[in-house]
Amino acid sequence: xxxxxxxxxxxxxxxxxxxxxxxxxxxxxxxxxxxxxxxxxxxxxxxxxxxxxxxxxxxxxxxxxxxxxxxxxxxxxxxxxxxxxxxxxxxxxxxxxxxxxxxxxxxxxxxxxxxxxxxxxxxxxxxxxxxxxxxxxxxxxxxxxxxxxxxxxxxxxxxxxxxxxxxxxxxxxxxxxxxxxxxxxxxxxxxxxxxxxxxxxxxxxxxxxxxxxxxxxxxxxxxxxxxxxxxxxxxxxxxxxxxxxxxxxxxxxxxxxxxxxxxxxxxxxxxxxxxxxxxxxxxxxxxxxxxxxxxxxxxxxxxxxxxxxxxxxxxxxxxxxxxxxxxxxxxxxxxxxxxxxxxxxxxxxxxxxxxxxxxxxxxxxxxxxxxxxxxxxxxxxxxxxxxxxxxxxxxxxxxxxxxxxxxxxxxxxxxxxxxxxxxxxxxxxxxxxxxxxxxxxxxxxxxxxxxxxxxxxxxxxxxxxxxxxxxxxxxxxxxxxxxxxxxxxxxxxxxxxxxxxxxxxxxxxxxxxxxxxxxxxxxxxxxxxxxxxxxxxxxxxxxxxxxxxxxxxxxxxxxxxxxxxxxxxxxxxxxxxxxxxxxxxxxxxxxxxxxxxxxxxxxxxxxxxxxxxxxxxxxxxxxxxxxxxxxxxxxxxxxxxxxxxxxxxxxxxxxxxxxxxxxxxxxxxxxxxxxxxxxxxxxxxxxxxxxxxxxxxxxxxxxxxxxxxxxxxxxxxxxxxxxxxxxxxxxxxxxxxxxxxxxxxxxxxxxxxxxxxxxxxxxxxxxxxxxx
Amino acid sequence: xxxxxxxxxxxxxxxxxxxxxxxxxxxxxxxxxxxxxxxxxxxxxxxxxxxxxxxxxxxxxxxxxxxxxxxxxxxxxxxxxxxxxxxxxxxxxxxxxxxxx
Numbered sequence: 127x128x129x130x131x132x133x134x135x136x137x138x139x140x141x142x143x144x145x146x147x148x149x150x151x152x153x154x155x156x157x158x159x160x161x162x163x164x165x166x167x168x169x170x171x172x173x174x175x176x177x178x179x180x181x182x183x184x185x186x187x188x189x190x191x192x193x194x195x196x197x198x199x200x201x202x203x204x205x206x207x208x209x210x211x212x213x214x215x216x217x218x219x220x221x222x223x224x225x226x227x228x229x230x231x232x233x234x235x236x237x238x239x240x241x242x243x244x245x246x247x248x249x250x251x252x253x254x255x256x257x258x259x260x261x262x263x264x265x266x267x268x269x270x271x272x273x274x275x276x277x278x279x280x281x282x283x284x285x286x287x288x289x290x291x292x293x294x295x296x297x298x299x300x301x302x303x304x305x306x307x308x309x310x311x312x313x314x315x316x317x318x319x320x321x322x323x324x325x326x327x328x329x330x331x332x333x334x335x336x337x338x339x340x341x342x343x344x345x346x347x348x349x350x351x352x353x354x355x356x357x358x359x360x361x362x363x364x365x366x367x368x369x370x371x372x373x374x375x376x377x378x379x380x381x382x383x384x385x386x387x388x389x390x391x392x393x394x395x396x397x398x399x400x401x402x403x404x405x406x407x408x409x410x411x412x413x414x415x416x417x418x419x420x421x422x423x424x425x426x427x428x429x430x431x432x433x434x435x436x437x438x439x440x441x442x443x444x445x446x447x448x449x450x451x452x453x454x455x456x457x458x459x460x461x462x463x464x465x466x467x468x469x470x471x472x473x474x475x476x477x478x479x480x481x482x483x484x485x486x487x488x489x490x491x492x493x494x495x496x497x498x499x500x501x502x503x504x505x506x507x508x509x510x511x512x513x514x515x516x517x518x519x520x521x522x523x524x525x526x527x528x529x530x531x532x533x534x535x536x537x538x539x540x541x542x543x544x545x546x547x548x549x550x551x552x553x554x555x556x557x558x559x560x561x562x563x564x565x566x567x568x569x570x571x572x573x574x575x576x577x578x579x580x581x582x583x584x585x586x587x588x589x590x591x592x593x594x595x596x597x598x599x600x601x602x603x604x605x606x607x608x609x610x611x612x613x614x615x616x617x618x619x620x621x622x623x624x625x626x627x628x629x630x631x632x633x634x635x636x637x638x639x640x641x642x643x644x645x646x647x648x649x650x651x652x653x654x655x656x657x658x659x660x661x662x663x664x665x666x667x668x669x670x671x672x673x674x675x676x677x678x679x680x681x682x683x684x685x686x687x688x689x690x691x692x693x694x695x696x697x698x699x700x701x702x703x704x705x706x707x708x709x710x711x712x713x714x715x716x717x718x719x720x721x722x723x724x725x726x727x728x729x730x731x732x733x734x735x736x737x738x739x740x741x742x743x744x745x746x747x748x749x750x751x752x753x754x755x756x757x758x759x760x761x762x763x764x765x766x767x768x769x770x771x772x773x774x775x776x777x778x779x780x781x782x783x784x785x786x787x788x789x790x791x792x793x794x795x796x797x798x799x800x801x802x803x804x805x806x807x808x809x810x811x812x813x814x815x816x817x818x819x820x821x822x823x824x825x826x827x828x829x830x831x832x833x834x835x836x837x838x839x840x841x842x843x844x845x846x847x848x849x850x851x852x853x854x855x856x857x858x859x860x861x862x863x864x865x866x867x868x869x870x871x872x873x874x875x876x877x878x879x880x881x882x883x884x885x886x887x888x889x890x891x892x893x894x895x896x897x898x
Numbered sequence: 899x900x901x902x903x904x905x906x907x908x909x910x911x912x913x914x915x916x917x918x919x920x921x922x923x924x925x926x927x928x929x930x931x932x933x934x935x936x937x938x939x940x941x942x943x944x945x946x947x948x949x950x951x952x953x954x955x956x957x958x959x960x961x962x963x964x965x966x967x968x969x970x971x972x973x974x975x976x977x978x979x980x981x982x983x984x985x986x987x988x989x990x991x992x993x994x995x996x997x998x999x
Contacts, residue, residue, distance in 0.1 A: 168953040518965060520945065523938040524902060527931075528923050529982055530947040531957070532969060537949070541966055576950060582923055582979070730923050797925050817925065 128538045129153060130190075130475050130482040131545075131567040133452065137504050137675065138487045138610040141464045147484055148454035150567070151190030153477035158458055159185045163470045163485060165597035165850075166573025169584040172764045173597045173850045175574065180471070184460035190477060193339075193455065195566060197544040198349035199448035200332035201389075201400050203410030205325045208386050209236055209359075215386065216364040217247045217257075218284035218297075218372065219330075220423040222353035222441065224555035226253040226275040231350040232333045233283060234357050238326040239333040239347050242266050245321035246333065247285050249275070249350070254311070255298040257285035262322030269294040269315035273308055276300070280355075280423040281309075282373070286363040292317050297366070301423060328387075328408075330354055331416070331444035340453050343413045349446035351555040355422045356440055358388040358404075375403075392440035395419045395432060395699055396671055400442075415450040415676065417443040417560050419699030421692065430694055433702040445553040449546035450676055451565040462488055468495075468607040470502065470596055472573070483572045485589065489609045495624035497870045498606040500595065503634040504564065505611045505641065505667065507588050508677050511568040512539050513548035516578050519688070526578055526729040527799040531585065533576050535569040545569065549636075549679050550688040558689030560698075563676040579729050581766030584847060591846065592631040594764065595658060598849035602863060615640045615669055622648040627869035632659035632843045633773065636667045636677065637708065646719055652833040654869035656862075660824060660843035661724040661773035663716040666708050668700040682706030684805045686727065707805065709781055718782035720839045721829055722775035726822040728800030732771020732844040733793050734761035735826060739895035740788035745875070746828055748868045749790060749838070752860050759791055759826075760858045765847030769858045770796070772843035774824030778888045785883055787829040789891045793842065796822050820889050828865075834874040838865045902939040905932055907994040915991075915999065922983030937990040946986045951975065957982050959989070 132149040139145045149156070164176035179185075203209070217234050225231075226249055233255075235246030242260030250256035253274030260266045275281055280301040287294050296313040303310075326334040331354060332346030358372050361384040371377040372388065385404035393401040395418045402408040412418075419432045422441040432439035460473070468490040472483040487502050515522050516530050517540040523530050539545055546566055547559040570577060573593065576585040586594070599606050606629075613621050615638050622628060622644060634657075637645075642663065649655045665685070667677040681687040682696035685707045698705050709715030709723060716723035736758060741750055753759070760769020770793030777783040796816025806821060807814065816822040824841035831837060840862075848858040883897050890898050914930040926934070940946070943964040948957040949971065959974035959982065972989075976982040988999045 170954055516947070517962065518942065520939065520941045521902065523940075523945070524935055527934065527938065529979070529986055530945065530962075531979075532947055532949050532960070534950070537968065541968060543966060574953070576953065795925075798928075798931055 128534060128569070129480045130156065130477060131569065132475060132482050132484050133565065133567045134473065134484045134486050135565070136486065137564055138489055138613050139462050140489050141462045141466060141491050144459050144461045145486055146456040146459045147473045148193065148452065149188070149457040149475055150193040150454065151475065151477060152192060153190045153480065155187050156190050156475050156477035157187055159474045160460060161472055161474045163472050163573055163593060163596070164600050166590045166593040167584050167586060167764065168574055169764055172584055176597060177573070180466065182460055182463060184458055184473070188458055195449055195452045195544040196338060196345045197414065197449040197546060198332060198346055198446045199412060199414035199416035199444045200346050200349065201330035201410055201412045201442065202344055203328040203387070203408050205327050206408060208406050208408065209328055210323055210325070212386065213289045214287065214362050216284060216286040216360045216362065216369065217358070218282070218369050219247065219357040220280060220355035220373070221283045222278065222280050222423070223249060223275050224277055224352040224557060226277060228351065230348045232329060232331060232348045233350060233354060234328070234330050234359070235333050236324065236326065236328045237333050238324045239335050243322040243324040244326060245287065247283060248348070255281070255283040255296055257287070257294050257296050259317045259319065259321040261319045262324070265319070267317040267319065269296050269313050269317060271296055271298040271311040271313045273298065273311050275309055276304070276307060284369055288363050289320060292320060328410070330357055338453050339455060343453070350444050351446055351553065353420060353441040353443045355391065356388070359386040360384050361386055390440060391418065391442050392422070392436040395436065395439065396701060398673065412442065414448040415561050415673070416445065416448055417699055419695070419697060419702065421694040425694055427694065431697045431702065433697070445555065447543050447547060447554050448561070449544065449566055450563045450673065452567070470608050485571060487608045487610050489613060490607045496605050496607050497626040498604055498866070499625040499628045500599065500606055500608045501614065501628055501630055501634070502608050502610045503631040505615070505638065505677060506631070506634055506636045507568065507571045508562045508564050509549045509636045509667070509679070510570065510588050511548050511562050511564065512545050513570060514539060514551045518551060522578065527797070528578070528582060528730050531576065531578050535572070535575055539569060552689060558681070558691065560680060561676060561678045565675050579772070581729055581772055581844060582731050583766055584764040586765065586847070588631070588633055591633070591765065591843070594846040594849055595629065595631065598846070598854055598859065601850070601854045604866070611641050614644050618644045619647050619651065622653060625653065626872055627654040627656060627866065629656045630658050630662060632846045634659060634662040635664045636679070637663050637665070638667055638669050639703065642708065642714060642719065649831045649835045649837055650833065652835045654836045655720065656865060656869060657720040657837065657839040658846055660775055660841055661727070663708055663719045664724055666703065666705050666711065668698040668703050668705065670700045680705035683710060686724070686803050686805070713782065715782050716775065717778055721783045721787040721827040721837055722777055722825055722839045722841045723781050724803050725774055725776040725806070725824070726796070726800045726802050726816065727773040728797060728816060729772055730766065730797055730799045732763060732766030732768030733795050734768050735759040735770055735791040735793045735824070737791045738789050738892055741790040743788055743896065746788050746790055749828060749861060749864055751864050753857055757857060759861065760845065760848045762851050762856060763844055763848030763858070764851065765844035769845045769848040770824045770842045775839065775841035776821060776823055776825045776888050777827055777891050779885055784829050786896060787827055788896050790826040790828055792892050793824040825892065830875045830877060834872070836869060836875055838869065903932070903936045905936045907933060907936055918987060919984055922980055922987070937987070937994065946989055948982045959985050
């Protein structure tokens with residue numbers, strides 16, 4: 127099991143900036159070093175581990191200490207007079223439980239669980255609504271309905287408390303009646319004591335346990351899975367009719383004046399604040415980013431976008447395993463020295479036989495940029511952060527048609543759910559994970575690790591796979607910068623402008639609107655793009671407006687996806703953007719950006735490309751310099767044994783491939799594990815596998831863009847895995863070098879205007895060429 | 899057992915055993931794919947897998963026990979993935995047919 131884990135506060139820094147590292151280490155002490163990451167592949171057939179130790183003041187021996195993650199989202203309202211001096215009162219909330227039977231779950235609580243002090247409206251062990259009081263001396267008393275609720279259904283939940291008689295009434299009312307299901311009830315009882323007064327914050331979706339070590343938020347317990355909507359606390363023992371008035375916001379003044387708090391979650395959906403609309407203004411915050419912009423109890427289905435009907439999106443969905451910021455204390459820092467050139471680095475921590483890496487990027491000082499830049503796809507790494515492909519979904523092995531292999535981090539993450547999930551995983555309640563952050567140890571964004579999706583051979587995916595590109599750039603002696611796509615998101619085209627050519631990673635799949643527009647505009651303002659992977663520019667994600675390092679997705683409508691969002695939840699809570707596939711969003715999409723778009727996937731073995739007629743077009747001569755006419759391209763490699771594999775893309779005019787694009791070469795002879803992507807299937811028919819289907823292929827693609835720009839796309843995640851083959855001496859390396867050298871040369875591409883070619887399908891493009 | 903396929907493995911499938919043993923990963927005939935879909939589609943609880951013991955050198959066959967639980971190690975070590983495929987294929991054949999290979 128992993129004994130050292132860690133993360134950094136920043137992912138991209140420039141000379142003069144300071145980056146902090148947070149470390150959990152079970153050893154007494156550890157050695158920390160800053161290294162430059164060049165190659166992270168342990169495969170003996172590959173370049174091996176190559177890293178360069180950088181002499182910095184951060185290197186040294188540090189005392190180890192255990193740091194833990196307190197996962198689980200909740201809402202928190204600071205304690206205050208009105209909440210501390212309740213006499214007779216009523217608490218109510220609409221609840222949509224997703225795991226009602228998991229045990230005690232707090233809904234609305236003014237309850238310090240450590241000393242059992244206060245009161246709480248909860249789901250108890252029966253799966254039904256209950257009201258709990260604690261005397262502050264370790265005793266609790268409960269009045270419970272005692273009837274389990276149905277998962278994924280809305281209920282009205284409430285409790286009233288008479289301070290003089292200590293009489294409690296608890297309500298549980300389903301919004302939908304199922305004739306044979308007994309899930310409605312009103313329980314009345316008398317508790318043995320009044321709830322003890324306390325200074326604990328009011329919490330929703332959790333009990334309060336203690337402050338976190340940093341003291342800014344709380345450690346909770348009894349985390350709730352599901353949605354809460356319209357929580358309120360009102361002075362007095364309310365009748366059911368009065369409760370309904372509070373819920374519907376139609377309370378007369380006399381009742382309204384008794385409101386202690388009524389939180390309207392439809393206000394500031396994109397923020398982490400919650401707003402109390404009572405005159406007390408007991409505003410609060412949500413912690414660990416529960417999902418907002420989700421349908422409320424009153425959603426009619428008529429409106430799909432929360433911005434258009436906020437009043438129907440007054441729910442927040444909480445999860446026991448949400449985690450935004452691990453919140454650890456800082457263990458050491460590094461001020462980036464001026465001498466540190468732009469590149470891919472990591473803080474390496476070692477103790478005994480254990481080791482951890484915390485990667486980061488040093489971008490160049492403004493004005494000191496080189497001609498070539500690798501765009502470190504942190505957005506896509508975040509999407510896959512701490513994925514559980516190997517241990518959660520049973521379909522994984524059918525997708526790979528190879529045995530599941532567990533590396534150390536897989537075993538650790540399966541047991542340590544508090545490290546959070548990826549956008550491919552499901553929460554403990556079975557619903558899809560919409561939000562992923564880098565402010566936690568991301569244990570699959572490391573050198574040396576393997577991942578089952580990465581194909582036979584090196585088995586690399588994302589970060590470590592991309593070191594096949596960095597090791598090649600080093601070996602070929604290119605001088606290059608590294609920046610992250612987060613920098614592109616925040617900086618736009620200005621951060622790209624200095625470069626003659628930018629290179630993507632092997633799988634730049636997740637793009638925000640800012641990123642998409644910046645890269646596209648760059649290619650139309652004279653920039654050159656080398657798209658070095660497969661299935662890029664595919665999903666539209668949102669960055670949070672105010673919280674750094676976190677993205678949200680709703681896998682709307684279709685696409686190759688690990689889960690589907692619920693109806694009415696296709697727009698992100700972070701920004702209100704329509705999420706899902708870029709290709710469904712007007713003149714956007716991978717084919718528009720790079721000439722090619724996701725066409726097929728499989729994860730067993732890779733294959734080669736064969737040259738198409740377009741490769742003999744004079745416009746593409748520079749690409750194939752030194753390559754024979756009949757030469758198979760990339761029939762070797764570290765990822766599945768070939769350059770075409772994992773996820774592959776094709777040209778398709780219908781989806782936006784520029785009509786003058788050249789389809790230079792295409793892969794063939796994929797296994798039947800490779801299947802056409804689901805978004806291309808209108809009817810599901812036999813013959814969609816790699817041995818038969820025309821669309822199961824990757825296309826090498828080149829075209830010129832306005833103002834001297836150009837695009838070259840390899841359309842395969844495995845391409846970079848062939849670059850280092852045979853000590854970088856091979857035809858994949860040759861082609862890549864031909865293109866990179868030409869793209870780095872600012873000489874404009876010769877342009878001659880031709881009549882527009884007739885619309886053609888992807889097959890014709892491959893076998894007859896661009897001008898067919 | 900929850901799996902994607904309802905296909906039941908019978909003695910008729912014996913004819914694909916050698917084909918699989920020779921090339922466990924790669925282009926396969928449709929009937930062997932059907933057999934493997936059944937085997938590889940096991941639910942996570944009890945699914946056979948390989949644990950990387952020494953990267954690219956040694957693996958241990960294990961049985962997963964589900965979400966949140968550690969895998970159960972079996973006393974089978976292999977020196978390459980091809981052997982790992984064969985060891986797990988044998989275990990699955992036994993599980994599905996009741997017969998040892």
